[in-house]
Amino acid sequence: MDLDFSELRQLVAALDQTDIAELTLKNPNFELTLRKATAPGQAVMFASDATLQSAAAPQALATTAAPPMAVAPPMAAAPPVAAVSDLYEITSPMVGTFYRSPAPDESPFVNTGDRIKSGQTVCIIEAMKLMNELEAEVSGEIVEILVQNAEPVEFGQPLMRVKQS
Template sequence: MELNFSELRELVTTLSQTDISELTLKGADFELTLRKQGAIAPATAPIVAVPAQEQSVTAPVATVSMPDAAPAPTATPPTPPPSADSNLLEITSPMVGTFYRSPAPEEPSFVEIGDRIQTGQTVCIIEAMKLMNELEAEVSGEIVEILVENSQPVEFGQPLMRVRP
């Protein structure tokens, strides 16, 4: 198994966008360990940087230390401040991913402002690593605010919608 530099760069980028702190790939002639900075490393593990001009990784052991995942700057507007209505409940993102209001671009949104929702009803999709995850409401009530635009990246715990129970 060979891993060229662009594949390695894509792997590092993908890993930095997850909550995985360490990943080890083993091939017949190499072992590659990717570890985010701050993760506990074995005392005997060497840290070897892979030069940018190298086209394939075939070293017996290569370890790349990555900085903690910092989200890339995006055009996402800041989350609005909490509403004055303190009895509103928030539906938050359970993961990092991309927010979608409908099951497909040409289909209607799962919910709109003013819609009544029930517990267990699908309210949106969060795409993470090419997997579409339907997010079900954990509360019943009326959708008062939708805080994220369609197709925008979201963070873990980010408020997506506000619901009046």
């Protein structure tokens, strides 16, 4: 059983809506334990084994070969595209490292001034050795790139501003 970011997010939301205090999923590749925190609407996640198939969890899963570590409670779900006046911010859906191009010797996916279409890849976020392509959710013109190449990013951090068209 492999979990992707969407499934993990749904699992956390479903757990939050129940009286279940703890849920553990195990398979040969990983073990994931979700525990509700004392405050309503918060869950604490534990994970072991670095073979989780997706590191796209906004809760910044801690994965180690050592005993599981507690992780900070999830942040309020922020939309991937947030309005800033007439500009839209493309935000990071996970904690990781921001890359502007598919490889060090290749040109960037987008530059300031480029026109983009919804669904177009605009960057890569590397998390736990997995390269996650981030696709634009709006069409328009890139007016600002807010993060430098190979810089660490946080969940919800603005990456680019787009003038929607």
